Structures are given as C-alpha cells and as structure tokens.
Amino acid sequence: MSEPAPTGEFHTISRGDTTIIEMPPRLSVLEAVPFKQNCQELLNSEPATKRLVLDFHRTTFVDSSGVGALVNILKLVQQQGRELVLREVHRPVMMVFSVTGLDRVLVFESQPESRSSENLSLNHEDFPVPHPSVRSRVKRAMDIVGGLVGLSITAVLFPVIAIAIKLDSPGPIFFRQIRCGLLGKRFWLWKFRSMCADAEARKGEVKNQVQGPLFKNENDPRITRVGKFLRRTSLDELPQFYNVVKGDMSLVGTRPPTPDEVERYEVPSWQRLNVKPGMTGEWQVNGRSRVRNFEDVIQLDLRYQQQWSLLYDVKLILKTLKIFWSKNTGAY
Known part of the structure; x- marks a missing residue:
C-alpha cells in the first residue's frame, strides 16, 4: 500500500486495483474543477485502477458544480469499464444526491444515512443550499x-x-x-x-x-x-x-x-x-x-x-x- 499523496488538493491511496480519493469538506466550483481534472489524470495514468472510491467522510457541502463533476467522472468510469464507489456520505450531501436523482445511479460502499427520498427534501434545515x-x-x-x-x-x-x-x-x-x-x-x-x-x-x-x-x-x-x-x-x-x-x-x-x-x-x-x-x-x-x-x-x-x-x-x-x-x- 502506498502512502497518501496529494494530488492537487486531493489525497489518494492505492490498494491493489483500488484507488481511494479523499474528498474535501466542500465540493463547489473551486474544488470541482480540479477534482474532475485530477480524476481524469489518475484514470488515464493508472490503468491498473479498476475501482475508484471517493471518500466523503469530511464532505458536508456539494453544489451544482460538484454534481456536474461527479456526473462527468461517472460517465468516464463507465466508458472505461471501471467502478465508481462513494464511501461515508453524510446526510447533507446525501440530500443533494437524492434531489438530483444521483442516489439511484451511484454506488455506495455502505448504506448512506436516511436515503429515503421522503426524508430528504429541499425544505429540511440540513439541506446545504447552494444559494440563499x-x-x-x-x-x-x-x-x-x-x-x-x-x-x-x-x-x-x-x-x-x-x-x-x-x-x-x-x-x-x-x-x-x-x-x-x-x-x-x-x-x-x-x-x-x-x-x-x-x-x-x-x-x-x-x-x-x-x-x-x-x-x-x-x-x-x-x-x-x-x-x-x-x-x-x-x-x-x-x-x-x-x-x-x-x-x-x-x-x-x-x-x-x-x-x-x-x-x-x-x-x-x-x-x-x-x-x-x-x-x-x-x-x-x-x-x-x-x-x-x-x-x-x-x-x-x-x-x-x-x-x-x-x-x-x-x-x-x-x-x-x-x-x-x-x-x-x-x-x-
């Protein structure tokens, strides 16, 4: 196993055919653009990586740019016949995935908190609103x-x-x-x-x-x-x-x-x-x-x-x- 190494602002860990990327606390446009670039470079330079795991344990905010970056990476992974997995997704981020429908197409390593769409609404006080x-x-x-x-x-x-x-x-x-x-x-x-x-x-x-x-x-x-x-x-x-x-x-x-x-x-x-x-x-x-x-x-x-x-x-x-x-x- 290699030591965590910074890839831009994203730390990665390689374990055999699995690469883990630690996501930042926020995934807005400032982080989403380098995130997409880092993932593309990693997938192109690491053919041995069959499983890309995004560790969301620190992430509490995702806006539309973050959603767009995830959609782009998901398409790229699927085109290359690899697997994209999300780990430790907290409730505020899961609410965003539920609203956008990404919770139905993304793969989660463990059962996210309160995935039921009935409990995840735009009106909930925990929802990380991208604009006032x-x-x-x-x-x-x-x-x-x-x-x-x-x-x-x-x-x-x-x-x-x-x-x-x-x-x-x-x-x-x-x-x-x-x-x-x-x-x-x-x-x-x-x-x-x-x-x-x-x-x-x-x-x-x-x-x-x-x-x-x-x-x-x-x-x-x-x-x-x-x-x-x-x-x-x-x-x-x-x-x-x-x-x-x-x-x-x-x-x-x-x-x-x-x-x-x-x-x-x-x-x-x-x-x-x-x-x-x-x-x-x-x-x-x-x-x-x-x-x-x-x-x-x-x-x-x-x-x-x-x-x-x-x-x-x-x-x-x-x-x-x-x-x-x-x-x-x-x-x-």
Whole structure:
C-alpha cells in the first residue's frame, strides 16, 4: 500500500486495483474543477485502477458544480469499464444526491444515512443550499402568490388559446418537455404548444443559429402560425405558472436548460443550476432569443446569482412586464 499523496488538493491511496480519493469538506466550483481534472489524470495514468472510491467522510457541502463533476467522472468510469464507489456520505450531501436523482445511479460502499427520498427534501434545515434564494421564504411566498394569479389569468385565456391552437394545427394543446432545475433536478416544463406535433422528430432538419449547447432558429419551420403569435407575446409560457406553484421553478431565476444541453456543460457552467430556474430573469430582459452565445447566457445567469435580492427580483419582474406591454419580448 502506498502512502497518501496529494494530488492537487486531493489525497489518494492505492490498494491493489483500488484507488481511494479523499474528498474535501466542500465540493463547489473551486474544488470541482480540479477534482474532475485530477480524476481524469489518475484514470488515464493508472490503468491498473479498476475501482475508484471517493471518500466523503469530511464532505458536508456539494453544489451544482460538484454534481456536474461527479456526473462527468461517472460517465468516464463507465466508458472505461471501471467502478465508481462513494464511501461515508453524510446526510447533507446525501440530500443533494437524492434531489438530483444521483442516489439511484451511484454506488455506495455502505448504506448512506436516511436515503429515503421522503426524508430528504429541499425544505429540511440540513439541506446545504447552494444559494440563499433557495431558502428564502419571502421569495417562495412571492412565487406562490404570483403563480396563483398567473394560473387565474391562464384559466381566463385558456379557451381562446386552446381553440386557436386546435384550429391551426392538429395535435395536443399543451407541450411538455423535461428540463433541468435546481442542482440539475429534472422536471416536466409545461407550455402551450407553438410547434407542429412532430417538432421533436424534425429537430434535425433545422439549422441551429446559436453558439454552444443552446438551440434556436429565427425562422424555425416547425413553428405554427398561432405559435408565432404565442411566442411573440410569451403567452405560450403561461402554463409555467403551474411549475412555479409546484416549486420546480420560480417567477425569477435562470433559464431552464434541457438535459441534452446540460450533458454538454463543462463543470463551471453547472453553476447556473445553483438557483431555481425562472419564468423570467436576466436572459429574458436582456434580449432573450437575440442572445446567441451560450457564454453570454451563462454570464447573465451568474450575474443574477451575484446580484440577487428580493428587490432585484421585483425589478426584473417589472422590467419583464414593461417588455411584454411594449410587444417586444425578443422571443421567436
């Protein structure tokens, strides 16, 4: 057995075909980037390692970047036919794994504390919130009140919108799509359908006009005539008030990405998942679809996290309403 040796800030111990990495007390973006790099270098330079054990006995905090690093390493280990095992995972970290669904795909050396999803909720005081907005009761109250008001407006407009969608093209009234929320947790996002019923199958026919993992086309042929109006006025997003009331989204937050978009993230980009996604936010009030560079979207999302306050949320909501009434939402 070799002596523990530092690999960056991570100590490793080799025992035959098993390599143990001692994880730091925190696994945020500052630690997640070198952690991923260290693991990649170790796996590439140590072909004898068949079993990689991550010792979490000191770790009490993991944010979305830490989740992203673990997801990347898990994929790499699986591609190479090796095994990834987690050891001594404490309750706060296990809560993060439960929320994101990682507890169902990761292998644990011993039974983690309270793995039942019923006991691991975002509202528990032990949950290591990655951003103060997540635990703000006032923000959540604003979401519930605003969401209920929004659903009331949606109910009034629903008959007209539903009839228009049905008369314009065959298919369902609503469109739902899996999106990634806080820490990468997946949820169903709801919209009024603005595309043809087989839009997902025809995605390969459309050229992407946006740089990076995003997908946008200003003249997307899959969008229906009614859909163009719904998108231009943002009426297609009214059903998302249900997502807000349910708690998957907030009135104000970051843009909710799709799983295939997140699959392409580098570890630092996962930071945008440290808050709940929002119906509006920096991206929506700063050009929305006209923002065509993914790095610009990331910077807008991170700016929201840095400047967040309840008053800042109110300002973004007022800006959104101003844009809506000016009929220049920037959406297509």
